[in-house]
Amino acid sequence: MNLIDERFEKLKKEGKKAFIGYVTFGYPSFEETLGFIELVYSYVDILEIGFPFSDPIADGEIIQVASRKALNEGVKLNHLFESIEKFKKDKPVVLMLYANTVYKRGIDKFFESCKVCGIDGVIIPDVSFEESFEFKEVAEKFGIVYIDLVSISSLERAKMIAKQSKGFLYCVSRKGVTGFKGQIDDRIFTFLRELKTITSTPLAVGFGIKSKEDVEKFKDLADGIVIGSAIITKIDEGKDKLEDFLKEISESLKDK
């Protein structure tokens, strides 16, 4: 069994929800990034590392800026692979990156490197379900979990995707890009309820979640919460603030 499934099973037994935390590799600088990543890794159940892309169409302002800065730091895919080997322990690590980065490296070579350095899952936000199969086949060959996204913009499609999803199903809680704009769309709650009836794959909710209050709203319906832009914002405020935030979120996910 892969680490992602193991982790969700363990949490389920304990009656807890997964804290999935996102950091952009290379942010805020080449020197500091590993320190921040390790700090986040120590608090979360699953670490999601974003590898920066020059044209991140699925991302909002905060992650765009972080990605640009990271690229200016000169980070390369091999740096990421080498870094993961350094800190990887028994918690799963999931890599989020754009299709062209995978494609340019060569799909086979890419997933092989993931396997070697200990990446457990991969999320490619600009690959639709329809185009995912050339990636999924190779991911499976190397034992990497390919994580699908579903969006509240179509429950019908979400059901189709949910039926064969692996690892966890990344439920995009709002229309649009990462980051937070306005209120959480109430439709997400019915959406999650519906999905629960057709899949046993854990559901993780992301895009736009920024606080303990937001997290509380999903605790009963989702199996995990993804926080990205809010963590990047806390990184800007320094290690102490980030640590306070991570503590607060993880505690609110642990208590029943």
Next chain:
Amino acid sequence: MDRYFGRFGGMYAPETLMPALLEIEEEFCKLVKDENFLSEYEYYLKNYVGRPSPLYFAKNLSNHLGVRIYLKREDLNHTGAHKINNCIGQALLAKHMGKKRLIAETGAGQHGVATATVAALFGMECEIFMGEEDAKRQFHNVQRMKMLGSTVRVVSKGSKTLKDAINEAMRDWSETFEYTFYLFGTAAGPHPFPTIVKYFQSVIGKETKEQIKRLEGRLPDYIFACVGGGSNAIGIFSAFLEDHEVKLIGVEGAGEGIHTGKTAATLCSGSVGILHGTKTYILQDEEGQIQNTHSISAGLDYPGVGPEHAYLKETGRVEYVGATDKEAVAAFLLLTRLEGIIPALESSHALAEVIKRAKMGLFKTSDIVVVNLSGRGDKDINTVLELWKDDEL
């Protein structure tokens, strides 16, 4: 509807956008079979755009270069470029789908102006995304869009050119597609856009074929068109793809030269990748990061290209070459002087290749050459003036 052209194309889009893309595909498939829709489209092409556009025999240029040259006068369309053909079609599609707002990306501003124009015509709200660099280069087009009642959103991210305008428009669309139609300006992007844009631009090729047969009694030997995203080129090529005696040549913006790194010649110097929803040739570094482009012509300054062109390159049906900034400006001035027609800098690239080949003696005197004059050059006067001042041309 097939998402692919050989191994190129596809729908590499965030899941949030998939319902929007699928809805457009479905409605488009229905509409192209709907007589009412087609006759409405044709009505506007004829009475609003001013079609058919003439196929003009450029006598002076022909004498100068020693080969028979015809210009397909898309510059005479309302708003001054081929872009309007596609805008009329997609705006009617949007209207039919009940969308209230149009968004579009623009580089040279021509597609932005055309979109703002159809928005005014059909009474729709409209917002145009334009890179900061391009907005500076094309100040007048920005003002035109505003006068037409559109909002211009200047994008100061990334390279501040067309690709960043597309990124930003896609982000907007993923939040607003319930009431917004993304009126994509070229034959690139995720399926179904390459197919839709080709459909609405294919009128250029159909007319050209009929006109040249009437004027010369036969098909041309060569067709030249500039390639940014590839919409005017696929539009004119589409009618001739099966006529293998017609040589088709796509001319990209080579900037300072194909191998200088300061170029926008995607098919000539790029490699296969995935950008803006489609698998195609792109300009990228060895890590797959998209490279900044350079072309004197904002409309060609794009690091991707329509997937069908990638396919036509791979199958060898179309030959793709690059013309440099310098060559384009020289062609711009030559046509202006000899024919009294000021061509868009984009179209000047296609002309430049014809001039180059004529000077190298690559044509027979009996050859018939058609150049797609995709737009007029009023918008480019300032750009050319900067180079012209200290030039004896």
